[in-house]
Amino acid sequence: MPMSQSFKERLFPIANEIAAHYGTPFHIYDEAGLRATGEELQQAFSGIDGFREYFAVKALPNPRILELMKEMGFGFDCSSIPELIMSRNSGGQGEDIMFTSNNTDPEEFAAAAANGGCILNLDDVSLIAKVPEFPELVCFRYNPGPRRTGNIIIGNPVEAKYGITHEQVISAYRMAMERGAKRFGLHTMVASNERDYSYIVETARMLLQIAELVEEELGIRFEFLNIGGGLGIPYKPEDQPLDLSAMAKEITDLFNEFKTTHGYAPRMYMESGRWVAGPHGALITKVINHKSTYRNYVGVDACMSALMRPAMYDAYHHLDVIGKEDQDHSEVYDVVGSLCENNDKFVVQRNLPVIRENDLLVIHDTGAHGHAMGFQYNGRLRPKELLLRTDGTIELIRRAETNEDYFQTLNFEPDNFDAK
Numbered sequence: 185m186p187m188s189q190s191f192k193e194r195l196f197p198i199a200n201e202i203a204a205h206y207g208t209p210f211h212i213y214d215e216a217g218l219r220a221t222g223e224e225l226q227q228a229f230s231g232i233d234g235f236r237e238y239f240a241v242k243a244l245p246n247p248r249i250l251e252l253m254k255e256m257g258f259g260f261d262c263s264s265i266p267e268l269i270m271s272r273n274s275g276g277q278g279e280d281i282m283f284t285s286n287n288t289d290p291e292e293f294a295a296a297a298a299n300g301g302c303i304l305n306l307d308d309v310s311l312i313a314k315v316p317e318f319p320e321l322v323c324f325r326y327n328p329g330p331r332r333t334g335n336i337i338i339g340n341p342v343e344a345k346y347g348i349t350h351e352q353v354i355s356a357y358r359m360a361m362e363r364g365a366k367r368f369g370l371h372t373m374v375a376s377n378e379r380d381y382s383y384i385v386e387t388a389r390m391l392l393q394i395a396e397l398v399e400e401e402l403g404i405r406f407e408f409l410n411i412g413g414g415l416g417i418p419y420k421p422e423d424q425p426l427d428l429s430a431m432a433k434e435i436t437d438l439f440n441e442f443k444t445t446h447g448y449a450p451r452m453y454m455e456s457g458r459w460v461a462g463p464h465g466a467l468i469t470k471v472i473n474h475k476s477t478y479r480n481y482v483g484v485d486a487c488m489s490a491l492m493r494p495a496m497y498d499a500y501h502h503l504d505v506i507g508k509e510d511q512d513h514s515e516v517y518d519v520v521g522s523l524c525e526n527n528d529k530f531v532v533q534r535n536l537p538v539i540r541e542n543d544l545l546v547i548h549d550t551g552a553h554g555h556a557m558g559f560q561y562n563g564r565l566r567p568k569e570l571l572l573r574t575d576g577t578i579e580l581i582r583r584a585e586t587n588e589d590y591f592q593t594l595n596f597e598p599d600n601f602d603a604k
């Protein structure tokens with residue numbers, strides 16, 4: 185990682201043929217890599233009874249991908265109605281689905297309860313009274329506030345809009361019991377793209393402490409603790425990867441200690457998106473223009489509608505030029521899309537090989553929060569998604585948007601109104 189050597193070796197030699205067949209640009213995902221990482225995660229936590237990954241659907245919301253996750257035994261973490269629908273259509277049922285909304289709308293409660301329900305993860309105490317039919321199993325999202333310092337992307341917990349405060353925990357579960365809840369979970373999400381595994385270990389420790397506190401006060405035994413997602417991946421070649429096995433060992437030890445002291449331990453859930461999917465996707469785009477002004481610009485046929493992270497977070501994504509992997513990085517380029525925003529750049533002032541029109545560029549690590557974050561601003565449409573299957577064949581798993589798609593929301597019945 186980033187982008188595995190194995191994915192490169194299978195993708196790069198056939199990239200030109202894939203581009204010729206499907207046209208550019210496209211994201212392509214690696215089934216073999218997704219499965220290997222999924223298995224690695226399960227293996228790492230096999231010492232905890234009932235460990236389960238709930239794949240964060242927002243990272244890569246594609247039914248074909250969700251089916252793969254389901255096959256690996258994963259559940260789904262959703263936070264919107266379309267994500268719930270997609271998870272259910274991909275085989276998720278009941279407690280396979282965790283619904284973690286915030287600022288929740290009544291329609292969302294109805295959708296969460298429909299079709300066999302799901303695990304409802306409440307974001308605030310004020311929502312307890314608003315759940316129409318209170319479920320037997322309920323979970324709260326905990327925000328430690330000043331007890332944790334947060335990490336860079338997700339920020340300081342005190343400023344985060346998510347979850348209930350430390351002081352609200354006991355009353356939240358008490359109120360839930362009064363509404364008939366009998367089974368309980370506890371959730372938090374305090375990191376994003378965190379490669380320092382000890383931060384995640386501290387999160388597990390924190391949840392175990394809260395579980396102990398709530399049990400002492402209310403006699404509740406938690407069925408599960410969900411430590412959230414936020415496991416980081418190395419986007420830059422020099423980034424140190426997160427040490428998954430060291431992390432899993434320390435967390436497993438914490439759960440075992442809890443079991444020794446209390447005679448039971450909750451199950452552990454995780455809801456990774458980036459760790460599971462991030463390295464197993466790439467955006468392939470073709471060079472269509474070249475411009476030399478105050479800087480040297482390479483213009484490609486994708487833009488930030490296909491990958492927002494560089495523009496939004498100033499994020500680094502590694503870039504290779506197909507067929508020029510071994511050439512000297514003798515030029516300095518900005519690689520840009522065609523959107524009328526100057527931050528529509530995939531790379532800025534990067535040393536790269538000499539790039540010519542029609543070259544294919546591979547932008548690494550777009551498997552999570554890549555296509556999913558795209559938008560249509562400026563009439564720039566989102567590209568297709570492909571899956572490189574384990575047998576080496578390619579499957580189209582989402583077509584590119586068309587101009588007709590863009591105009592769909594303008595098909596409606598006239599509705600004029602005079603409030604006077």
Ligand SMILES: *Cc1c(COP(=O)(O)O)cnc(C)c1O
Nearest residue numbers: 240284413414415455456457458
């Ligand atoms: C976004 C999100 C995740 C996934 O985060 P990653 O950084 O992709 O692991 C998990 N849980 C919740 C509640 C989220 O909002």
